[in-house]
Amino acid sequence: MTIRGICSAHWGSSRRLHRRHEHVSQSRSSRLTTLAWAGQSWWFRRLQPMHHDEIEGYLREVGRHLHAEGLTGEILIVGGAYMTLVLRKRDATKDVDAYFARHPEAIRRAAARVAEDNGLPDDWLNDAVKGFLYVQPQNRPWMEFPGLRVYAPDPAYIFAMKAFAGRPADVSDLLTLSAELGFISAEDALAIVKRYVPERLLTPRVQYLVEDLFADEHN
Numbered sequence: 001m002t003i004r005g006i007c008s009a010h011w012g013s014s015r016r017l018h019r020r021h022e023h024v025s026q027s028r029s030s031r032l033t034t035l036a037w038a039g040q041s042w043w044f045r046r047l048q049p050m051h052h053d054e055i056e057g058y059l060r061e062v063g064r065h066l067h068a069e070g071l072t073g074e075i076l077i078v079g080g081a082y083m084t085l086v087l088r089k090r091d092a093t094k095d096v097d098a099y100f101a102r103h104p105e106a107i108r109r110a111a112a113r114v115a116e117d118n119g120l121p122d123d124w125l126n127d128a129v130k131g132f133l134y135v136q137p138q139n140r141p142w143m144e145f146p147g148l149r150v151y152a153p154d155p156a157y158i159f160a161m162k163a164f165a166g167r168p169a170d171v172s173d174l175l176t177l178s179a180e181l182g183f184i185s186a187e188d189a190l191a192i193v194k195r196y197v198p199e200r201l202l203t204p205r206v207q208y209l210v211e212d213l214f215a216d217e218h219n
Contacts, residue, residue: 087155
């Protein structure tokens with residue numbers, strides 16, 4: 001074969017390899033892009049807030065799993081879930097904060113199965129709030145499913161918890177609860193907080209928050 005023929009053969013082979021590499025690269029890039037968007041879609045789906053009817057359905061599923069084990073769990077709803085489910089003052093919430101009063105481990109197992117079945121975050125139903133329950137609140141039955149009883153505290157208790165937490169995201173709920181409870185002064189509101197939170201834990205920050213909240217509400 002002549003030099004020209006060898007060069008032509010090498011050039012043709014190089015072009016074929018380049019086209020193959022280009023094809024593989026494009027194919028791989030396409031797959032990665034598809035996977036990236038799929039993962040992103042999955043992630044956004046997990047971050048979507050849950051609405052009233054959705055939460056009720058998920059709790060019903062938790063009860064169904066508990067009932068299958070011959071158990072009846074009990075939870076106390078608080079936080080954003082309380083505002084959404086009980087007071088109906090929110091359209092949605094990102095998770096369900098609750099105190100697991102009966103069969104907590106079984107409730108966690110059931111909640112994990114519901115999360116897996118519905119593409120929910122692992123902590124969609126969680127009891128992280130248990131560390132903030134300083135006083136046992138008055139509660140009432142709110143809803144019952146086969147295998148699960150759901151209780152709700154007085155709105156005054158929710159106000160105290162949210163004021164103590166003092167997060168910016170809670171301000172809107174605090175305003176709503178203040179109107180619901182008919183507070184006419186910051187002193188009224190602080191008295192409720194002191195009823196449920198040990199005074200030794202009440203920092204000036206909590207007092208300032210309630211005072212500012214009340215001033216914002218009436219000015």
